[in-house]
Amino acid sequence: MAALSALYPQPLWQWFEQICAIPHPSKHEQALSKHIQDWAGNLGLNVVEDKVGNLIIKKPATPGMENRKPVVIQAHLDMVPQKNADKVHDFTKDPIEAYVDGDWVTANGTTLGADNGIGMASALAILGSSEIKHGPLEVLLTIDEEAGMTGAFGLEPGMLEAEILINTDSEQEGEIYMGCAGGVDAEFSVPVSWQSVAADSKAVTLSLSGLKGGHSGVNIHLGRGNANKLLARFLVAEAQELQLQLSELAGGSLRNAIPREAAVTLCLPASKVDLLQQKIKVFEQLAQTELAAVEPAIKFSLREATLPEQVMTAVSQQALLNLLHACPNGVMRMSDDVPGVTETSLNMGVISTNENQVQVLCLIRSLIDSGREHVETMLASLAQLAGAEVTFSGAYPGWKPDPDSAVMKIVNDTYQDIYHKQPVIMVIHAGLECGLFKKPYPEMDMVSIGPTIRYPHGPDEMVNIETVGQYWQLLLAVLERIPPKN
Incomplete structure (x- = not known):
């Protein structure tokens, strides 16, 4: 230096x-x-x-x-x-x-x-x-x-x-x-039940990396990819056909940073691993095309993992993926009073898997209290639909x-x-x-x-x-x- x-x-x-x-x-x-x-x-x-x-x-x-x-x-x-x-x-x-x-x-x-x-x-x-x-x-x-x-x-x-x-x-x-x-933290607690791993299963870890990330306020309007949302999008689309069984899902590290990386450890029939690889390549190309202007280095990778002792039940997994996929993210509204400035936004910052639940930490920001409160009620409705809980904390004006x-x-x-x-x-x-x-x-x-x-x-x-x-x-x-x- x-x-x-x-x-x-x-x-x-x-x-x-x-x-x-x-x-x-x-x-x-x-x-x-x-x-x-x-x-x-x-x-x-x-x-x-x-x-x-x-x-x-x-x-x-x-x-x-x-x-x-x-x-x-x-x-x-x-x-x-x-x-x-x-x-x-x-x-x-x-x-x-x-x-x-x-x-x-x-x-x-x-x-x-x-x-x-x-x-x-x-x-x-x-x-x-x-x-x-x-x-x-x-x-x-x-x-x-x-x-x-x-x-x-x-x-x-x-x-x-x-x-x-x-x-x-x-x-x-x-x-x-x-x-x-101003802002407030929103934390989902999604309950998870577990079951034994199906016979003839193979464990793999699917990772997403190469995203730019950035400040969840200053950079939120730039349309950058959110690793948590992208991974959830892929899993929702392919879980049923590939018979995917999730063991651990993690992404992001801070609620006020746009997540750059996310990963999921999952099990699937050994006979479907090749098809999974094909679908990953297709989705990677899709993401690269959609986000070409803002995320030129986006990359998915697949590696073999140790077979876990348990995976999520189908009901738990479906509720979790639906919540992650449906949760709003990014700019919610631009300001009418200050041209070019975001009024209200939401960042799905961190996903972590614990013993009996998956926690999802988001940060809501808004120039006006009513904008923040509107997003809070949206998340509360989403939690109710998914059978989850959401708590709001650390509100600052x-x-x-x-x-x-x-x-x-x-x-x-x-x-x-x-x-x-x-x-x-x-x-x-x-x-x-x-x-x-x-x-x-x-x-x-x-x-x-x-x-x-x-x-x-x-x-x-x-x-x-x-x-x-x-x-x-x-x-x-x-x-x-x-x-x-x-």
């Missing part, structure tokens, strides 16, 4: 190197948090770790700016742990292997963690500088944003003094975000746009003055933490900016080097322009 520290702006990239070197997937942010706390303490900064593990670091204003409105720069400590199937990597122990690839920084076979490591690095670089001008400054680093927004849910009133919050979790330079979608936001105007005007062009004011179909911050801090004025990040939540994640510099320049200029207190 030596080349990273030579990039502009150096203080930011030097911090990003440190962040990549310390494992910090969701639920495992402690080592990075301690590193930051020790560093800030050595600088004499005020550091507080709240009850849930968020870090709040306070720095006095630079001379002459003591009367400015206090600002908090906010990022999240955790990153999404996704890797390619052939990559040996333990996200709780191994560093991220980041490197420069032309105009981008990416990682070797894993997610990079630019989401939200670049934003975190910018905040820490500002804290460490004696030259950057700013008023009273706070940095808020939340935990577990990617896996449940635990930190944002747990933030209490009175911890922050700031009147303005700058969220750094946006992913497109030239766009300023003033609102975001959207961030309602404020057209009169003062900080939005400052960022907008500053961007135009620096780059001589109009930025795009946007609402993002992803879950920023701003909506949750509004509960303990209802009067706080908020905005979200960031560099261009491609394919977050997947191993193709990359961040554009030039836009990191542009984001940095905008952030510093905005801090200088924060007005005096009323």
Whole structure:
């Protein structure tokens, strides 16, 4: 990673190197948090770790700016742990292997963690500088944003003094975000009964790989393949003719990432294995044709497996496959208020097989509560038809746009003055933490900016080097322009 520290702006990239070197997937942010706390303490900064593990670091204003409105720069400590199937990597122990690839920084076979490591690095670089001008400054680093927004849910009133919050979790330079979608997790529990394996059966594992995956909010409108849905589609079509008996079904790893891979272990009569191979080739060609523009590397593979002790009963299997095949997925509706932005979506993120049930974890996102509630009722109806249960948890609110936001105007005007062009004011179909911050801090004025990040939540994640510099320049200029207190 030596080349990273030579990039502009150096203080930011030097911090990003440190962040990549310390494992910090969701639920495992402690080592990075301690590193930051020790560093800030050595600088004499005020550091507080709240009850849930968020870090709040306070720095006095630079001379002459003591009367400015206090600002908090906010990022999240955790990153999404996704890797390619052939990559040996333990996200709780191994560093991220980041490197420069032309105009981008990416990682070797894993997610990079630019989401939200670049934003975190910018905040820490500002804290460490004696030259950057700013008023009273706070940095808020939340935990577990990617896996449940635990930190944002747990933030209490009175911890922050700031009147303005700058969220750094946006992913497109030239766009300023003033609102975001809310969301809720939906988990199906599909009961499963088991039976003995039929005589003269052969066990095989059918795998689907090569999909791009990506962020289930930012990338959901791109029409990428969902490995869980594609595999269910094949099984529904062919299970009866091939006398397939499912033993284990698994796909995806995170509810907020479009699943790139899925696999099923199944049994079938030995005499039908050749026909299965033929049908896989036909379906693979069909999928490649349908998704040619977005999934050029889609691939099915079949390998021999150890004969399992039991398989699903026909009734259980049919109910499961019907639910998986019928479950909606992808864009449900585009927004009328914000052209080009998804209003409501659903991602079937994770399938796992347990002793007595198959669990299916989905994430519903919507800019409006009624849109989210509509999808919830659809899933409840589907569960009832399939004889399954569905529970909804972890609901978080959207961030309602404020057209009169003062900080939005400052960022907008500053961007135009620096780059001589109009930025795009946007609402993002992803879950920023701003909506949750509004509960303990209802009067706080908020905005979200960031560099261009491609394919977050997947191993193709990359961040554009030039836009990191542009984001940095905008952030510093905005801090200088924060007005005096009323």
